[in-house]
Amino acid sequence: MALIETKDIIKDYDMGKVKVRALNGINISIEKGEFVAIMGPSGSGKSTLMHIIGCLDAPTEGNYILDNLKVSQLHKSELAAIRNKEVGFVFQTFNLLPHLNVLKNVELPLMYAGMSSKARIKQAKDILDSVGLSDRLKHKPSELSGGQRQRVAIARAIVNNPAILLADEPTGNLDTQAGSDILSIFSELHAKGHTIIIVTHDMAVANRANRIIKIIDGKIVDGNIAA
Amino acid sequence: MAISLRESVEIGLADIWTRKVRTAVTVVGIILGVMSIMVVLAIVNGMNKSTLQWMEERGGLNKIDVHRNWEMDRKDWSLASFSLSELKLIRSLIPEAAAFTPEISDRSTGITKGELYFQTSVSGVFPDMTIVDEWNISEGRFINYFDINNSNNVIVLGSKAATELFSNHNPIGEYVYMQGQALKVIGIMQEKYLKMQGGWGGENALEYMNRRAFIPLTTMLHKISPNQTIDELSIKASSPEKALKLKTKLENILLNLKQGKKLFEVSSIKEQMDQMKQNSLMFTVIFVLIAVISLLVGGIVIMNIMLASIQERTREIGVRLAIGARRIDIFIQFMVQTILITTLGGVIGIVLGYAILNMVGTYLSMELVASLSMIYAALAVSVGVGLVFGIMPAVRASNLDPVNALRNE
Incomplete structure (x- = not known):
């Protein structure tokens, strides 16, 4: 059984009178330890798919099985626990909390996991060290460069040691150099055994992955077989 | 496993600190309400006490x-x-x-x-x-x-x-x-x-x-x-x-x-005394009612500002949900914050109330009796206002959809 399995997933958005079908029968299978890129033009449904994989959103129809768990049958608080422990998100706009310093931002997932203050400070410091930011602990996000902010976001995503790392256009707001640094971090994490899924429309980014899944108008057009 | 109260309080205090001006504006109503309750009760207590003394000096009940x-x-x-x-x-x-x-x-x-x-x-x-x-x-x-x-x-x-x-x-x-x-x-x-x-x-x-x-x-x-x-x-x-x-x-x-x-x-x-007590009770009730109304207005102001604050912080709530906060965590976070704000207002109100009592007491050379139980009452009232008027904003925050919240600009 693969780590991620979707069966005929359909996702409709209710826009008042019109229903918009964002996903139309998605079947994918991703094994543990894969590095997958999901590509497609804007509006193709790739972000929606990522939200469903990350348990932020639920499909209208179809089944999603994550690590042998039928996600559609889980309670909301169980979904929160999965988002906390099994999934790490990295966003295009970083989504750091502006009023918290770097260390506090990275501590957040551990706090929601119920870890004691002392333990989580240590763990967060270790992770920030591994992304090369141990000298920026007390800085606010606004005092950092884009590349540094994204590294903080990655640290926050992996601090709870999740099985899956989900990234939505992680280099979209970065210059080439910073983007390439971030991608190198993803490659390192992949080498350490993390399962990584990057949503992008940048071919250079997608080429870092072992497999590219192409999605157009809510349907998979290419790449649904493990490489 | 929800986040601990201590952490919620920390988050709340940090929020209050970052949004100092907003907090100050928010608590004005509560401060005025608590202050007027303090002053009115002290005046009434003082009046009762001096009336009783007068009666006793005149031969007692x-x-x-x-x-x-x-x-x-x-x-x-x-x-x-x-x-x-x-x-x-x-x-x-x-x-x-x-x-x-x-x-x-x-x-x-x-x-x-x-x-x-x-x-x-x-x-x-x-x-x-x-x-x-x-x-x-x-x-x-x-x-x-x-x-x-x-x-x-x-x-x-x-x-x-x-x-x-x-x-x-x-x-x-x-x-x-x-x-x-x-x-x-x-x-x-x-x-x-x-x-x-x-x-x-x-x-x-x-x-x-x-x-x-x-x-x-x-x-x-x-x-x-x-x-x-x-x-x-x-x-x-x-x-x-x-x-x-x-x-x-x-x-x-x-x-x-x-x-x-x-x-x-x-x-x-004794009869005259009872009559006087009745009169001062009416006085107390009227003024406490005025104070309660100003507390209600203060509470509504706080609710309104908390709702606006949640609107503004929708994205933050989305991020918290994405990294594993449960609805109860978000609920507690905003609940605790509202209560912290009203309690802060209560404490300021008590301090200002005392200052006013001192000033009025010296100026009019009137006996004003402020008691510890009044402070407890004022604190309880301000926590209560936070509880009542914090529920609606906290429920709204905790019911946000994670994806929509994250998309919010």
Whole structure:
């Protein structure tokens, strides 16, 4: 059984009178330890798919099985626990909390996991060290460069040691150099055994992955077989 | 596993610190509400306390007064007095009374001593007066029944009367004059003192009592002012409750004595006190209501600002949900924050309330009684306002959809 399995997933958005079908029968299978890129033009449904994989959103129809768990049958608080422990998100706009310093931002997932203050400070410091930011602990996000902010976001995503790392256009707001640094971090994490899924429309980014899944108008057009 | 309260408080305090101006604006309503509750309660408590003191200084809650009924027929006016034998009869009919004294006051003659003239109110009384008014002698002795039976020429001076007439000399054994009668000073009353409320008319609210002087009732009737009649009685019951019963009984006795005509009015201090308490209760209720309304307005303002704040922080809530916050965590976070803000307002309100009480108290030289229980009440009220008005914003925040919240710009 693969780590991620979707069966005929359909996702409709209710826009008042019109229903918009964002996903139309998605079947994918991703094994543990894969590095997958999901590509497609804007509006193709790739972000929606990522939200469903990350348990932020639920499909209208179809089944999603994550690590042998039928996600559609889980309670909301169980979904929160999965988002906390099994999934790490990295966003295009970083989504750091502006009023918290770097260390506090990275501590957040551990706090929601119920870890004691002392333990989580240590763990967060270790992770920030591994992304090369141990000298920026007390800085606010606004005092950092884009590349540094994204590294903080990655640290926050992996601090709870999740099985899956989900990234939505992680280099979209970065210059080439910073983007390439971030991608190198993803490659390192992949080498350490993390399962990584990057949503992008940048071919250079997608080429870092072992497999590219192409999605157009809510349907998979290419790449649904493990490489 | 929800985040701990300590963490919620930390998050809340950090939010308050980052949004200082907003918090300040938010809490103004609560501050005003708590402040007005404090001030009103302290004023009411102070008024009750000084009223009670006044009553006690005037003879306490056991006291009953009989005086002329001002609404009686003019033609009955001459009948409205007691003879000495009627006094004896009345006294024998109320054996349960602890003390009994009639009183005749002469306010026109004044006391002379050589060249000195002291204008004052001299009263003819029975020995029981000291018990009825709970007012004891400080030097010498008071009038006794021997003085009454013999209409002795003796006088007891109030402390102010004594110093006015004798300055620093010991007056006991000396003589003063009234209507050509030489009266031997046998005693001096204790000084009465009650701090004047509101700062008008001098220091001591009871100074007029220290100016008084007392002689035996019979001396007054037979020697000093023979035209006066006995129309005032003071009676002391053994308890405030018995005073109410005794009052009714006295009313009946006096009606029977005077052929069913209501020539006398009987009043009990306990009754007057209850009336005053009722009045001050109404005052309290009205002002507490005003304070409650301002707290409600304050609460609504807080709710409104919290709703706006959640709107503004939708993305933050989305991020928190994405990294594993559960709905209950978000709910608690905003609930705790609202309560922190209202409690902060409460604390500021208490401090400002105290400052105002101090200022008003000194300026008006009024007694204001602020108690610890008022502080607890004010704190409880501000936490309560946070609880009530925090629920709706917190529910709204915790019901946000993670994906929509993350998309929010």
